[in-house]
Amino acid sequence: MGVNQIMFILFSAVIVVFSILTVTSRKILRAAIYLLFVLVATAGLYFMLNYQFLAAVQLTLYAGGIVVLIIFSILLTSHINQKFEPVGWKKSLFSALAAIAGAILTITTILDFQFSATTEAAREVNMHLIGTSLLSVGNDGYALPFEVISILLIAAMVAAIVVAKKGAPKKPESQTLNQ
């Protein structure tokens, strides 16, 4: 068993265990930290697949950005020691049944299917290639999705600011409704 196999087993064990803990933990801050572990292990998988750029994006954007955002909003909205009440057994049972049935269906399909790989030579993925493809309009270019995603990011930024901004103070009604 080579180093690769050991690393894969390690990463997948971390991913499976901590993603289950993320959705079952009764303390919300711990769930966020478990999610961080899952995301870092996923970045490790990307490194194993030789996509260094995407692994770096995963680490900075997901592990660095989104988790920090989630932790901030947890601190803003809930008490730090707050514990969720346990999920009712009926809901838990039926959700688990749905998830397990879906997982069994998907996994048996994956194991049955014969994937046929292409015979063409692999291309080395480096920063130069990614940059030129992102801005090229040719055959292997992604200029249009790049522009669309930049507009989406601007729209999301403006929307986040507008939505989260405190509206004009209208004390009388909001006092009675917020109590």
Place this chain on the structure above:
Amino acid sequence: MNTGIPLSYFLVLAAIMFFVGVYGFLTRRNLITILMSVELILNSVNINFLAFNRFLFPHKLEGLFFSLFVIAVAASEAAVAIAIIINIYRRFTTINVEDVDVMKY
């Protein structure tokens, strides 16, 4: 393939992660934990894209760029969702989905 790990292992791992996310999405009641389940689901899909790209079509870059765009969409989704969650918290002082059932007040 240089990693020595079959493609199906990656796919099975991503499927498990996806359905754990689905389970969390169905059972959780707090909005932020639901958002965390969605992040799990998006991440597992990214693993699928990259594994397909590396194992089946290593001369192309589709999977890489698609997961790059998925990450961007996930980031903007998280930002907007958290803005909405904070707004809901201001108005109702709770982010439990069962208590937030009024759209207009």
